[in-house]
Amino acid sequence: xxxxxxxxxxxxxxxxxxxxxxxxxxxxxxxxxxxxxxxxxxxxxxxxxxxxxxxxxxxxxxxxxxxxxxxxxxxxxxxxxxxxxxxxxxxxxxxxxxxxxxxxxxxxxxxxxxxxxxxxxxxxxxxxxxxxxxxxxxxxxxxxxxxxxxxxxxxxxxxxxxxxxxxxxxxxxxxxxxxxxxxxxxxxxxxxxxxxxxxxxxxxxxxxxxxxxxxxxxxxxxxxxxxxxxxxxxxxxxxxxxxxxxxxxxxxxxxxxxxxxxxxxxxxxxxxxxxxxxxxxxxxxxxxxxxxxxxxxxxxxxxxxxxxxxxxxxxxxxxxxxxxxxxxxxxxxxxxxxxxxxxxxxxxxxxxxxxxxxxxxxxxxxxxxxxxxxxxxxxxxxxxxxxxxxxxxxxxxxxxxxxxxxxxxxxxxxxxx
Ligand code: AMP
Numbered sequence: 057x058x059x060x061x062x063x064x065x066x067x068x069x070x071x072x073x074x075x076x077x078x079x080x081x082x083x084x085x086x087x088x089x090x091x092x093x094x095x096x097x098x099x100x101x102x103x104x105x106x107x108x109x110x111x112x113x114x115x116x117x118x119x120x121x122x123x124x125x126x127x128x129x130x131x132x133x134x135x136x137x138x139x140x141x142x143x144x145x146x147x148x149x150x151x152x153x154x155x156x157x158x159x160x161x162x163x164x165x166x167x168x169x170x171x172x173x174x175x176x177x178x179x180x181x182x183x184x185x186x187x188x189x190x191x192x193x194x195x196x197x198x199x200x201x202x203x204x205x206x207x208x209x210x211x212x213x214x215x216x217x218x219x220x221x222x223x224x225x226x227x228x229x230x231x232x233x234x235x236x237x238x239x240x241x242x243x244x245x246x247x248x249x250x251x252x253x254x255x256x257x258x259x260x261x262x263x264x265x266x267x268x269x270x271x272x273x274x275x276x277x278x279x280x281x282x283x284x285x286x287x288x289x290x291x292x293x294x295x296x297x298x299x300x301x302x303x304x305x306x307x308x309x310x311x312x313x314x315x316x317x318x319x320x321x322x323x324x325x326x327x328x329x330x331x332x333x334x335x336x337x338x339x340x341x342x343x344x345x346x347x348x349x350x351x352x353x354x355x356x357x358x359x360x361x362x363x364x365x366x367x368x369x370x371x372x373x374x375x376x377x378x379x380x381x382x383x384x385x386x387x388x389x390x391x392x393x394x395x396x397x398x399x400x401x402x403x404x405x406x407x408x409x410x411x412x413x414x415x416x417x418x419x420x421x422x423x424x425x426x427x428x429x430x431x432x433x434x435x436x437x438x439x440x441x442x443x444x445x446x447x448x449x450x451x452x453x454x455x456x457x458x459x460x461x462x463x464x465x466x467x468x469x470x471x472x473x
Contacts, residue, residue: 065107220246273395309362343374372398
């Protein structure tokens with residue numbers, strides 16, 4: 057693989073896979089351009105070198121080609137403005153040869169949504185429910201062949217391939233992984249992707265100790281693979297958020313109406329056991345801020361986590377737990393935070409998440425490496441205004457979670473391999 061910093065793009069056609077899957081309002085205005093801004097360093101470097109920039113992305117989940125609701129055209133003007141050049145547009149991403157041939161050094165073109173073609177994802181679309189297994193297998197085979205052709209077409213546009221789309225790195229799609237094979241000596245990570253890969257490495261491959269992971273969020277079931285993998289890596293595992301009550305109930309506590317997965321009680325006990333076996337300090341909540349309804353305006357009180365009366369539910373951690381979590385975090389040298397400690401969407405139940413965030417900021421100031429990842433903890437850090445006070449805030453939801461689960465991400469392997 058190449059290093060983008062050392063690569064001279066002068067006169068080269070660069071196919072850059074970005075994640076411009078930005079939220080749009082009903083009038084197709086971008087409501088949050090973070091993802092576009094995140095790719096700018098890579099795109100600007102290529103243009104500054106005098107490269108010919110081909111920008112490729114998906115947007116949403118279109119089911120047909122074309123599907124105007126998911127067109128990338130509405131974001132073109134904003135991309136041009138941010139890049140400082142007038143970006144051209146190829147209305148058919150699989151038939152853009154002429155437009156690309158007309159590109160001059162230092163010019164850029166945005167391809168229409170790659171997912172207008174089912175070949176991008178490589179999954180047959182529109183199969184009737186009642187088709188036989190043989191028909192399904194035939195459709196899959198046909199799609200794989202079509203995907204190869206589609207990938208070849210995309211690859212034919214360019215002299216080099218840059219992947220800067222960490223958000224889709226966990227997908228083995230045409231433009232995120234398969235295309236890399238066509239550029240054995242001219243493939244590389246973009247700057248964003250490089251930062252994400254380094255962040256994952258800092259916590260998962262080579263963490264300074266003690267290493268603490270804070271796992272919050274609503275359900276054990278959605279975090280179990282991550283927890284299992286982390287139990288082999290961390291020194292401290294803090295369990296927070298709605299998961300708390302599945303653990304509390306499993307240990308015989310009373311949880312009132314708190315969120316709980318009754319079919320995961322055994323699993324919670326298994327996790328407690330495994331933590332002991334692995335010498336992991338499993339840190340559970342001691343007290344909770346409870347509410348008499350699932351609402352910001354509910355009546356509240358603080359109680360021991362296993363003594364929640366009927367009719368009440370735990371919506372955040374209590375003060376004792378905050379202090380306990382904060383101390384563990386402050387004494388850590390590597391920190392991974394995924395998931396809030398409570399229902400942070402309600403102003404009255406953000407205190408626990410804020411305390412965790414503040415402890416992470418303090419530890420970071422004292423030299424710890426901190427990675428914030430997964431949708432809601434990123435929302436928390438941004439809400440509290442601490443994004444610049446931690447080591448890294450990941451842009452990849454699903455991709456980051458899969459990396460923490462210990463999976464090899466196809467988008468990364470395709471470049472490194
Ligand atoms: P996740 O997507 O699994 O990270 O979960 C994030 C969601 O968990 C957020 O929407 C929180 O409101 C929710 N959550 C956190 N703590 C609780 C709790 N004690 N009860 C119900 N939901 C919670």
